[in-house]
Amino acid sequence: GENVEQHPSTLSVQEGDSAVIKCTYSDSASNYFPWYKQELGKRPQLIIDIRSNVGEKKDQRIAVTLNKTAKHFSLHITETQPEDSAVYFCAARRTTDSWGKLQFGAGTQVVVTP
Amino acid sequence: EADIYQTPRYLVIGTGKKITLECSQTMGHDKMYWYQQDPGMELHLIHYSYGVNSTEKGDLSSESTVSRIRTEHFPLTLESARPSHTSQYLCASSPPRTGSSSEQYFGPGTRLTVT
Numbered sequence: 001g002e003n004v005e006q007h008p009s010t011l012s013v014q015e016g017d018s019a020v021i022k023c024t025y026s027d028s029a030s031n032y033f034p035w036y037k038q039e040l041g042k043r044p045q046l047i048i049d050i051r052s053n054v055g056e057k058k059d060q061r062i063a064v065t066l067n068k069t070a071k072h073f074s075l076h077i078t079e080t081q082p083e084d085s086a087v088y089f090c091a092a093r094r095t096t097d098s099w100g101k102l103q104f105g106a107g108t109q110v111v112v113t114p
Numbered sequence: 115e116a117d118i119y120q121t122p123r124y125l126v127i128g129t130g131k132k133i134t135l136e137c138s139q140t141m142g143h144d145k146m147y148w149y150q151q152d153p154g155m156e157l158h159l160i161h162y163s164y165g166v167n168s169t170e171k172g173d174l175s176s177e178s179t180v181s182r183i184r185t186e187h188f189p190l191t192l193e194s195a196r197p198s199h200t201s202q203y204l205c206a207s208s209p210p211r212t213g214s215s216s217e218q219y220f221g222p223g224t225r226l227t228v229t
Binding site for chain 2: 001032034038040042043044045046049087089093098099100101102103104105106107109
């Protein structure tokens with residue numbers, strides 16, 4: 001089955017700096033890679049996703065890059081703000097999985113200090 | 115408003131009690147999921163459903179059971195609660211798979227404490 005590894009487990013950044021979280025996946029049949037943000041005491045929410053036919057996707061201050069050959073994808077947050085503090089989860093889904101199951105990484109606790 | 119709802123939000127219960135965690139969605143989604151999550155930690159899939167009368171066990175072994183008698187409703191039951199069941203339980207749903215969206219939408223969660 002799919003295995004997703006996420007690094008780092010914690011990330012502390014100064015406000016205004018950039019943050020990068022990296023994930024690797026094992027199953028070359030995976031074709032959909034979402035990123036979820038979970039603020040303290042809240043539900044996980046999708047912030048950006050990318051499909052295997054795209055190398056990069058941006059949405060304002062966040063971007064995701066995908067390297068299919070190396071089987072890794074990354075989340076980039078620029079100009080970080082205190083409200084970016086949260087746990088971020090990457091995930092992968094196999095193209096052949098009709099159940100829509102996601103394999104999640106272990107999460108990255110991001111702390112943005114003013 | 116189309117959303118996914120979970121009740122109760124918090125539950126403290128004694129060992130040996132039977133409990134049912136409720137999950138309902140008003141988004142017309144066919145697929146639904148239950149995850150177990152310790153605070154700020156990894157999401158573990160414990161059950162999922164493709165539609166009415168379709169349920170499967172997830173990657174993490176769980177002593178809970180689920181049912182899917184109605185499309186919008188996906189309750190999770192623990193026949194005999196134990197302290198090891200203390201955790202947060204998140205319900206999620208996703209629409210029929212299309213080329214544009216495979217997003218899973220999460221409910222607010224039920225935080226269960228078994229004493």
